[in-house]
Amino acid sequence: MLSVHKIEKFSKEFETKTPQEIIEWAVDRFSPYMAMSSSFQTQSMPLLYMVAHIAPDMPVFFIDTGYHFWETLMFREKIADEWKLNIVDLYRDSRWDIFARQNTRTLPLEDPNLCCYLHKVQPMQNALKGYKAWISGIRRDQTAVRAHANFLELQGDGLLKINPLLNWTKADINNYIEEHNLPHHPLYEKGYRSVGCAPCTIAIGANDDERAGRWAGRGKVECGLHTSMFDKKDIAESKSEFLLDATKE
Template identity: 40%
Template sequence: MLDEALDGRAARLNERYRHHAATEVLRRAVSDPDLGRVTLVSSFGAESVVLLHMVSVVAPGLPVLFIDTQMLFPETLEYQREVSAKLGLTNVQVITASEQEIARNDPDGTLHKFDANACCDFRKTVPLERVLSGYDAWITGRKRFQNGERAALEFFEPEPPARLRINPLAHWRSEDVQEYMIENKLPRHPLVAKGYPSIGCAPCTSPVKEGEDPRSGRWRGQDKSECGIHFIGGRMVRGKVSA
């Protein structure tokens, strides 16, 4: 019954916002009573600045959750500080695994080499879920064009048992993202110019060659295409994730 109710809420919201542009979906969603307490989760990656800019315009005080896995590129950490300051985001919250969790799960920093899912789980999923448990919905930058698992993505998705995901950019094309960045003179992540169109943790991200899928540099050679923060009911979804 709970899942049916959640599915029904997502369906009603998708119908309500069916003809809205991304900015209007975001503007209205942050105050829609059917969504409750809303936050944005951002990686401050290659395309993150688009949603961050939209938030800075419509709700600069909205909580923005940034997961520092402590294995990110130095460029990402600097970019996070630069973008937050430039856009005037006033409520960026940096989330990390505790020292005790790191000592218990990955004391020598090599877990990613033999169990990337477990590494993503304790460095990303668990710390994020601790904070997300205080929210009713969260905004993501996921888009249909990014990979096959996201091909049917809608503006609103149920996340059982009781949370919703909001995907304002679900219907955007890659060209739309680039045009928005250019038109608004937004700073680019420095690694994009070095061949990283999709950026995660340093040990698990590699440059992408011309003609390759933009996300092919994430966990290259592994049967894995999601970091795990797109989970169901607080549980990490292993391997590929259906949209």
């Protein structure tokens, strides 16, 4: 694994590299112990397209929370089939099944941080065991938290998170989609600029921030995959403190 010094050095160098150059660097260094994650929304298409061409065998983690729009699931099927992606579906740990079933309707609204932890963060933590690195599509222009992200971020257990699109803007994404004639998520034209789970996503106006429709009006902007919530091992012992920390991110 890279030293902290080298991670900082490469991270600075990547400020002037293209996403494709960063992905190629990562594949050379970490494959096959590397995966990417994707939520299969419109702005995910450029990174997926790049990875499909540079490293077609790379596992693509899709977190199936059970709360997705059916349009997302159908879109994922279509893209996975056409681009021959190596999709790996991630699910909640079965030990939460009884609790989650009892609270299916209320959990996303009454405790979205706990809901995101059970359905997104913990499945991703479990899936990444044994891997050395994972590629994420976050951008600095998306949220205040992401504005401070680095191209390489060392996470718990020595896992390296790689963010090749960090410096891209919404316009860069749109230009790439147009240039390569990439498909849009079926709900995009209906105002869903950023699509997550159905209970936590609404349509927005053309001039709103890209993620304004996610957990709108609920004081939450991140699911936890890109905050300190990701490095916590278990929610059980300190739930309230844990969630308080997570919402401060």
